[in-house]
Amino acid sequence: MAEIVLERLSKFFGPKRALRDVDLRIRDGEYLVVLGPSGAGKTTLLRTIAGLLDPDGGRILMDGREVTRLPPYERQVAFMPQTYSLFQHMSVWENTTFSPTVKGWPEGERDLLAREMLSMVHLIDRREAFPRELSGGMQQRCALARALAADAEVLLLDEPLRALDARLRIELRAELRDLIRHVGTTTIHVTHDQEEALVLADRIAVLRNGELIEVGPAEMVYSRPSSPFVANFLGEMNFFEARSFPSEGGMVRLVAGDTNLLAPKREGLEGTVLAGIRAESCGVQAQEWAAGQGLEGVVKRRLFMGRRISLEVQTEQVGLFKAKPLTAQANWVKEGDPVFVVLPAEHILLFPVPKGGVAAALEVE
């Protein structure tokens, strides 16, 4: 268990800047999720911390000790790549005991640790099996046991759930979190899946084009993101421009077209603003029963997604609007129906209008 500090970490690949001056402090025992689109530099960050890449600038400290130039085997890290990289010619047991073995641990302690880890991941009775005999979920658990048995100070997980089936992912991520919390190791978990990040993280760090653009507790990054990009990345957003006027009770009045909406005030922001609200925060009601503030429109597209229904509503005021209400509340909606999209004030986020336009600000690549 250790505190990790990254100071102005930079990495170039030729002309391309993979990491730009990343400053990050990860607390002892924390579960940090680094979230970002493909190519944002998440894996590069992880590999640099692991010692598999040499940074071009900056420092890495573990518990105050500088490890920036140390080879991987002299840092106390355990790295779990996306594809697990289990040693195919070794059994589950041999994989798990690999780290203590190469570090020269006495057999007794080594076996005790391995047995404990394998029991925790429920693989203790498959310990003589070989990786190719195991299912996807079992392979992942074996890789986890091997990483945990390394008794490292930091656990580095590179998209640990990506190789699994969608449904399995949902089931195993809870297990993953519980397991690691029980062991208590500082963990850095990299992913592009925002739902995964929200469920697992103590804190989320958002990476974009090699830059750390936001760090904070999951709930804060979700409810009070600092930029439209972060807002959109953590849950599909609707954006529209509006003029804001001061109102009472810490709110402002937004005017878009002929609609008035109340929204929580944001310090230092006035005049024309970019307003946004998540699709999943919007409610949907029949126009005649409309209560609260919102927009009127006609349903252009309806897609059933299970727990939620995805709707595209054509509104007069702000154009195409996406809403993702719970199925229980929106079951009755059909394509072509006139509806009222409810925009609860507390979920409306305000941002300064981005200079290059909204589309550019949200671009993932």
Add this chain to the structure above:
Amino acid sequence: MGIPESPPEANVPGAPAHAAATDRRARLLRLVSTRWSLRIWYGGIVGFFFFLVLLPTLFVVGYVLADWGSVQTVLADPTKSSLILPALWLSFGVALTVAALDLVAGLPIAWLIVRHDFRGKSWFNTLIDSPLVVTTAGLGFSVVLFWGATSKITQFPPGALGLTSSPFLILVFLHLTTTFPYMVRSLAAILEEIDVEYENAARAAGASRLTAARTITLPMFRSGMATGLLLVLAKALSDTGGALTALTLIGAVDNNVFNGTGLIGTWKSRVATDPALQPALAFVSALMIVLSLVLLVGVKYIAVRLKIPLRRVRPKVERNLSHGAFPRLRDIGAMGFLVFFILIPSFFFLTFLAVATPSEALDWDRFWRAVGVSFLIGGVATAIDLATGVPLAILITRGKFRRFGKLLDALVNIPYIVPSAALGISLSLFWGSQKAIVPSDIALVTLAHVAFTFPFVVRNAVGALEQLDSATEETARTLGARPVQVFQRVLFPAIRPAILAGSIMAFTRSLGETGATQAVSTSTETIPLLIVNLIIKTKDYYQAALAELVLLFVSFAAILGLRLVLERRRGHG
């Protein structure tokens, strides 16, 4: 955390109870893992390669250029110079023809092996490899027996065709048997790597099997085909024992018709009595080396640039060719080729044993001594190959400087494409010119064998290493393994099958070598040399055939055994 107290710190292992031994081992481990010791180790390997393998191989070219005067004397002498050009024509002409034939016939067979499953497939595989167990001299004898019309052999077994005495044709027939297995193996290896889904995608878009193969699979084949071609060309150009035997038996030698290696071999055997032949030998060797390097570059270049005509698709025609009679005819044709041009001619000498009358008893002492010498040289050469080739392969694939690795990779090809007889001459000249170290004859032969078997191990190891996901090693490193431990526990077990295969190829190649052995030392009698001597010098055909038969069993057993070990190893992933 539930973990026993005082887990050891990463750099200092072991509880006091294991102090002495573990401590020493750990210190040794750390010493070996330092950056400097690794650099010295790799530097040594590269040095070995350059000074003991590459330089001696190319030495003769420099020698010839330095001693141009003697060469001119040789060229002035028509009895010698008139033989050179035709010999080179013969060598390269035969090699290219054989390569083309191997490609055409080998492709359908490789396809059969890779894409189809049928009972008895492993037997079929062994059958294809079988000519490899016969020495080239034995193959020379066998091929002449089957195809040739010559007065030098008095008893022809029934079934002998006696079709021709043309040196060109005979050499083509000979080299079909020596090279076909290599072509099929290379093609099959590449085909296995090409995902069958590409063909599926093509067929799903409406392409018949033939169209899919021609427009999708074959183009993806290209770089791999170059490797197969090079392997075949190298083998055909290198062969000495077979060519000498065949040409002697067919009477070509009496008419002063030689191929390149045959010329070298013949002149080498006379150089003791006629020292003027020395510069001539050097000249021919140098020429062959330069020409084969040109060929190496040429093949690689053409393989990449060559545009197979893709322009028009004739769906109806190609569809018909994909179904019914045509594919069956094609497969039967390929099988027929295999049986008639490869298998029968390879083993025809066995019929000779059945019909001919034994003249004298085989000198068994001499035989087993030759076996011992061959196995000794082969074993030591293979061992050296492993010890130096595997680290070199690691350097090539995992080294920090990619360009250097690529250069090394290309250079490793040189001792392999260069005809081994020429290589032998170059080597003996190199060591001969050194006054400081004078290796014994057998050591010299071994060094020569290392030179041309070395690429087999490196090739295979490089191939396996390139396929290995580096993530596995990286993970091992983050789990605390130092470079030596990574190699020992992760890398080596994963590439062991490939290394084993490479070792088999190296060993059998060494066993079958005539030219280089003879070029370096005419007194060291290996098995192939024994057989060549029996056939050419003493005309003891029966004894030669008998020796060949015994060798057959020995080699078959070795190959089968190794194959079994390989198959079992693969079962363990």
Add this chain to the structure above:
Amino acid sequence: MPRIEAVDLAKRFGRITALEKCNLTIEDGEYVAILGPSGCGKTTLVKLLSGIWTPTEGRVLVDGKDVTDLGVEDRDLGYVFQNIVLFPHMDVWRNATYGPWVHDRAPADVDHVGKEVLELVKMLHERGMFPRELSMGSQQKVALARALANRARLLMLDEPLSALDTRVRLDLRYALRRIVKDLGLTAVHVTHDQEEAMSVADRVVVIRKGRIVEQGPPERLYNQPQDVFTANFVGESNFLEGAVRRIRADWAFVELRSGYILRVPAKGLLEGDPVVLAARPEWLTMSKEGFGNVIPGRIENRRFLGATERLQVRLFTSDLVSVDVPASQSLNTDRDVMVAFHETNILVYPRPYAGLQEALKLE
């Protein structure tokens, strides 16, 4: 207009049965999703339907005609592969127009079709680029264009989105459905992602261990799954085991552990039947009353899900259930609550023979 049927279709590899006697009909113009965990036989099914593999048993009929012995090249369909498999030595244009080209169509035709399909997937601008220069999402779009270029009415999609990033996957999902519906194609779409299946398909077929478990329109499968596996695999469910204590009119009273009772619809149940009750997390609510269809428990855990929160409640029956509540209505851990089960939103299943764990296993 292609209607494709599998009749007693089965496939075995040595001793392994990949697909057991499968009977399935896909109507003309239908978009059917074949859904199941890895290794369940869904890819086998689509490879058999398309003719890439030949069945060990059974027949494949297209519009009533037996096509089982026809190779895939003789069937009129488009196929999109999981690993994309664009031809690496051909650029986007040659890849997309491969189909018409091998049918030796007139150059003007080929040109026309090529432009049409690439425009459809919005990759016409990149026609000169090679696969290795494109992102995975773009590559798959070209692969889709390639599959459509022969103007086949039948489209087979083998896990077309599995190799892509989440965001790209979402975008392509909608594009796929739109294109298929606009062109009036019959589509068979294999996937392991139940959300994907439900959002693109008219009908979802759930496969497990080589067998069809259940099929139906997405909403029916989600709201009223007929099989306990479907209840777990499509969406998430809480499961409670119990036995029918009493039946009164249309209602059955099921006794759970520790004596708690829940009222459920009595359809087809008999007294004494061992049953499994299932309720989705969003169907459960926290109740203030102590009576009705409620079970008391204590909140053990809270998980932030964004717009909602998931509370894990340890019921006094010892079962752990997940309850989804709007973030604003969230409660703290270690609180005692009443979890309300709404009678009309409880699913009832006979207790599986091999045990509940086994029946729900995802692998």
